[in-house]
């Protein structure tokens with residue numbers, strides 16, 4: 001396939017707007033999966049993804065499609081929809097030239113519709129708006145088109161209206177992808193220059209690297225090198241995902257596919273790294289922002305005999321999710337455990353659920369905290385990820401200059417934007433400690449489920465933070481300690497005391 005008959009695209013949408021369903025239909029139309037099997041949501045492979053209906057790991061599939069007598073190789077890169085995983089969205093988008101922005105015609109624009117649109121737009125991708133679920137009785141396609149016009153300046157009356165569920169008009173999505181998304185630019189005669197955008201560990205094959213070939217080609221036997229680490233490898237297999245691994249002779253400029261080499265651990269696979277031939281170095285890509293953990297929690301086995309088993313399970317899970325940080329932690333009350341860092345609370349929930357379901361260990365997870373910054377009078381800064389490490393009151397004012405907490409925001413500060421007479425985008429700056437607790441649940445219940453939320457990092461701000469300790473028989477219990485704003489101590493303290501009174505025997 002020449003570059004001009006290749007298309008690399010992804011589907012982006014708010015959660016539940018139908019990405020996975022549309023992906024299934026596209027794979028059926030192109031014969032990658034059979035219609036008979038009714039194998040719902042092929043690209044969502046983890047049990048937790050099927051159960052919760054969310055996509056955690058991005059997955060890629062290649063398909064072939066013929067239009068006007070010409071054959072096209074179309075690479076679909078599925079992306080997760082939740083904010084906690086937005087780093088997976090941007091890395092997937094880097095391998096694409098365009099995206100299909102899917103919007104539920106009944107629900108209209110939601111928080112992640114906006115966030116994902118700007119991610120794609122800022123990367124200069126062609127965005128094709130598509131209205132899904134037009135079969136629903138509550139669908140209001142005209143109204144949603146108007147919202148899309150107001151919010152993103154899409155031209156009205158040119159939107160594709162589909163039902164991913166029934167398959168109606170879905171083939172037109174492929175036609176638009178072929179007609180409107182530019183083909184990748186690349187030269188297969190140049191030396192290999194490829195971008196690593198995803199990787200995972202497979203028990204049989206080892207580390208699998210997903211790459212986008214920008215220039216040149218790659219085949220079995222090639223001696224390649226990572227621009228980031230300088231480590232050399234020999235390629236043992238290349239191929240495409242369709243939907244499973246399918247060996248091919250080679251991968252050429254413009255294509256997306258995988259390679260397997262003698263890489264031992266996934267920690268050698270840096271997302272955003274450039275791979276080239278050992279003998280022909282090239283200029284590396286800019287690379288990606290490393291995802292930063294924003295929520296920390298202590299994790300302990302319910303039964304201390306399960307410690308080893310849990311250690312193995314954590315090792316296995318972090319093999320495929322390098323965004324989780326792991327440090328040992330010991331608690332007087334709960335024994336030996338770990339302090340884990342996650343991208344958000346959903347990320348944390350998904351991790352806990354996978355431990356319990358895929359590895360059959362029961363765990364205790366402590367109340368999540370955000371990373372606090374403690375500035376000492378000598379100017380040095382410390383990141384506090386656990387109440388146990390929070391400076392105690394004796395030290396305060398002695399060598400501590402200030403304590404600050406992280407904030408989240410979206411868009412410009414404290415603004416209101418009306419996108420139609422019944423929908424408004426509100427941007428605000430909030431301490432992230434508020435968001436990681438029950439902010440999302442409260443927002444959903446106060447708005448009867450209509451409001452949606454998205455957030456991004458907005459730096460640190462000084463605050464009057466204290467560590468609240470809870471004492472049982474005059475002994476502080478480390479597992480119950482928490483860092484909070486001074487104004488919260490009394491209500492939170494009374495609340496815990498009340499609950500402990502009922503829980504603990506006299």
Ligand code: GDP
Pocket residue numbers: 013014015016017018019020021022053054055081132133134135136162163164165166
């Ligand atoms: P994702 O979170 O964006 O991947 O969304 P899914 O593909 O998992 O779809 C979420 C839900 O919407 C599922 O229950 C689908 O069956 C349903 N759904 C998807 N597309 C349509 C559609 O065109 N019409 C209707 N009525 N339901 C749909």
Ligand code: MG
Pocket residue numbers: 019020021044053054055
């Ligand atoms: Mg999905």
